[in-house]
Amino acid sequence: MKPFMARVVQKFGGTSVADPEKIVRAAKKAALRHAAGDQVVVVVSAMGKQTDLLVRLAGQITDSPSARELDMLLSTGEQVSVSLFAMALQSMGHKAVSLTGGQIGIRTDSSHTRARIQSISTDHVRGLLEGGAIVIAAGFQGFDPDGNITTLGRGGSDTTAVALAAVLNADRCEIYTDVDGIYTTDPRVHCGAARLATVSHDEMLELASLGAGVMHSRSIEFAKKFGVPIIVRSSFEDGPGTEISSGLTSRRTVSGVALAKDEARVTVEDVPDQPGASHQLFAELASNGISVDMIIQNAGTGGTADISFTVTNQDVPAALEITNSVAGRLRAAGVTHDPDVAKVSIVGSGMVDAEGVAATMFDALSAAKINVHMITTSEIKVSVLVDRKNAQKSVEAAHKAFGLDGFVDESFPGDAAPVQKSDPLEVVRRLEGMEDLAIEDCQLDMSQALVTFMNLPDTPGVAAAVFEEVGRAGLNVDMIVQSFPRNGRAEISFTVPASDRQRALAAAKNIAQTRGAETTDVPEVAKLSITGVGIRSHAGVADKLFAPLADAGINIDLISTSEVRVNVLVAAEHGERSLSILRTAFELK
Ligand code: ADP
Numbered sequence: 001m002k003p004f005m006a007r008v009v010q011k012f013g014g015t016s017v018a019d020p021e022k023i024v025r026a027a028k029k030a031a032l033r034h035a036a037g038d039q040v041v042v043v044v045s046a047m048g049k050q051t052d053l054l055v056r057l058a059g060q061i062t063d064s065p066s067a068r069e070l071d072m073l074l075s076t077g078e079q080v081s082v083s084l085f086a087m088a089l090q091s092m093g094h095k096a097v098s099l100t101g102g103q104i105g106i107r108t109d110s111s112h113t114r115a116r117i118q119s120i121s122t123d124h125v126r127g128l129l130e131g132g133a134i135v136i137a138a139g140f141q142g143f144d145p146d147g148n149i150t151t152l153g154r155g156g157s158d159t160t161a162v163a164l165a166a167v168l169n170a171d172r173c174e175i176y177t178d179v180d181g182i183y184t185t186d187p188r189v190h191c192g193a194a195r196l197a198t199v200s201h202d203e204m205l206e207l208a209s210l211g212a213g214v215m216h217s218r219s220i221e222f223a224k225k226f227g228v229p230i231i232v233r234s235s236f237e238d239g240p241g242t243e244i245s246s247g248l249t250s251r252r253t254v255s256g257v258a259l260a261k262d263e264a265r266v267t268v269e270d271v272p273d274q275p276g277a278s279h280q281l282f283a284e285l286a287s288n289g290i291s292v293d294m295i296i297q298n299a300g301t302g303g304t305a306d307i308s309f310t311v312t313n314q315d316v317p318a319a320l321e322i323t324n325s326v327a328g329r330l331r332a333a334g335v336t337h338d339p340d341v342a343k344v345s346i347v348g349s350g351m352v353d354a355e356g357v358a359a360t361m362f363d364a365l366s367a368a369k370i371n372v373h374m375i376t377t378s379e380i381k382v383s384v385l386v387d388r389k390n391a392q393k394s395v396e397a398a399h400k401a402f403g404l405d406g407f408v409d410e411s412f413p414g415d416a417a418p419v420q421k422s423d424p425l426e427v428v429r430r431l432e433g434m435e436d437l438a439i440e441d442c443q444l445d446m447s448q449a450l451v452t453f454m455n456l457p458d459t460p461g462v463a464a465a466v467f468e469e470v471g472r473a474g475l476n477v478d479m480i481v482q483s484f485p486r487n488g489r490a491e492i493s494f495t496v497p498a499s500d501r502q503r504a505l506a507a508a509k510n511i512a513q514t515r516g517a518e519t520t521d522v523p524e525v526a527k528l529s530i531t532g533v534g535i536r537s538h539a540g541v542a543d544k545l546f547a548p549l550a551d552a553g554i555n556i557d558l559i560s561t562s563e564v565r566v567n568v569l570v571a572a573e574h575g576e577r578s579l580s581i582l583r584t585a586f587e588l589k
């Protein structure tokens with residue numbers, strides 16, 4: 001075997017290989033690294049907008065192409081670019097071999113157009129690398145147990161690259177794209193966006209899964225699970241880029257603002273309040289492969305509650321069909337939906353220790369006269385649902401409010417020095433498929449109280465006003481949830497340490513009185529937190545939790561999901577039992 005300095009995976013996105021000159025330019029980067037003594041695996045996307053073109057081409061034949069044939073078609077885009085890339089390297093005098101997903105041995109499940117990687121064999125690639133070749137791997141594709149070609153979902157070449165880096169135990173994965181790093185928000189949405197020098201796996205997981213399209217969020221799942229350091233850089237200019245790695249501790253409260261523009265809200269009205277109602281709904285959505293996000297159930301009055309959730313716009317027809325049928329069975333009053341909403345989220349690891357972060361966001365949105373329809377928070381993010389027409393304005397307001405406009409990130413990316421590889425999660429060793437949901441832990445916190453405002457007027461700024469006063473009372477708020485308003489009235493719930501309950505109640509009563517609202521509280525609630533990787537990207541995690549609790553007759557009062565954590569509140573008396581039920585459901589010791 002030829003000795004080598006480091007093993008590197010370089011990934012070039014569509015714009016970076018859009019024409020022959022760009023392919024040659026990208027190939028030179030790989031050649032340079034190889035000449036410096038590194039083993040190099042290159043992962044390439046289809047040229048330019050080729051995948052879009054292929055999708056359109058299929059659309060000219062039929063409105064409903066079969067997913068298998070679509071994968072067969074889409075995978076050809078990458079086959080073109082890898083071969084050209086290899087030719088470019090060969091013409092520079094380098095040994096280079098292009099390989100399809102099947103030739104590498106990227107085995108996936110059979111869910112065409114959104115397949116998940118189960119395993120990757122490394123023998124062939126290792127052999128070629130050891131023989132001194134640069135390996136050019138087709139991104140975005142694999143093959144299923146029956147030998148069918150599969151694709152990983154749009155943007156999936158990032159996932160191929162990081163997954164290959166993981167199995168090859170590469171020193172790092174370099175993502176070359178059309179921006180020079182990860183920005184505080186999409187620079188094409190807001191020109192005040194600033195480049196981050198470093199961002200943690202958890203922050204990037206949240207940003208990507210909440211809409212930051214710069215990285216396929218599943219690639220960051222691999223990075224976190226297998227401890228792969230990533231550097232995101234421009235293909236076209238030299239620069240430090242952004243380092244995504246584990247354990248970076250930035251002192252920023254908020255690292256970025258993400259926008260998911262094509263969201264839709266669905267609400268089931270007046271669901272008779274009984275354990276198992278949510279389970280029926282979310283089980284059917286999950287079994288049809290529909291991922292739901294922002295799940296919010298209001299506290300309900302008169303024995304009924306509303307359940308609202310968001311899905312991406314493309315899932316609306318299927319989600320409505322399923323929801324209508326379940327709503328009928330549950331004897332709910334009806335189903336409403338709004339296809340013109342957007343989700344704006346702030347993300348930052350530093351949020352855990354900061355106070356008043358959500359209040360600052362609500363305040364900024366209120367000052368911009370933006371009405372917030374729904375709110376959910378988790379430890380390192382706050383998400384709000386707004387009208388799509390307000391999306392950009394909301395991003396800008398939040399971005400400014402946290403001092404991110406023109407922000408200079410002084411954390412230092414350890415680019416030149418090999419990045420310290422972290423230990424992969426212990427749980428990964430037990431996974432059957434590489435991309436399976438990885439649940440690490442489930443914990444119970446009995447230290448919180450829940451306060452709910454009902455009948456708040458649904459006007460811009462109501463959440464801001466509430467949390468400004470809560471902040472003034474010196475209360476340290478943990479979870480915040482605002483359900484979708486009905487008849488012009490909104491409901492907001494939040495948790496505080498149980499020791500602050502009396503103060504919280506006094507403040508809440510004050511706030512409620514001046515607004516014609518009412519308050520209720522639960523003096524002691526049990527908060528169960530399940531942590532892991534891939535919680536939002538795997539359809540049905542929420543349901544995995546609803547089902548066994550419903551079977552045990554335990555009602556969930558509040559739920560919030562993020563990519564790395566799901567929190568649920570249940571009555572305190574069910575805390576211990578819920579913990580053991582969930583530990584069993586998620587096969588935790
Ligand atoms: P590639 O084809 O190289 O995979 P993508 O188009 O998938 O490139 O991703 C790069 C794009 O991601 C950028 O052009 C930018 O508009 C968008 N983007 C969204 N959010 C961010 C962000 N937070 N930082 C940088 N770019 C972002």
Ligand code: ASP
Pocket residue numbers: 013014045046051052077139140153154155156157158
């Ligand atoms: N070519 C695929 C797409 O356009 C995969 C990728 O570029 O990451 O979605």
Ligand code: MG
Pocket residue numbers: 013155158213214215216
């Ligand atoms: Mg991409």
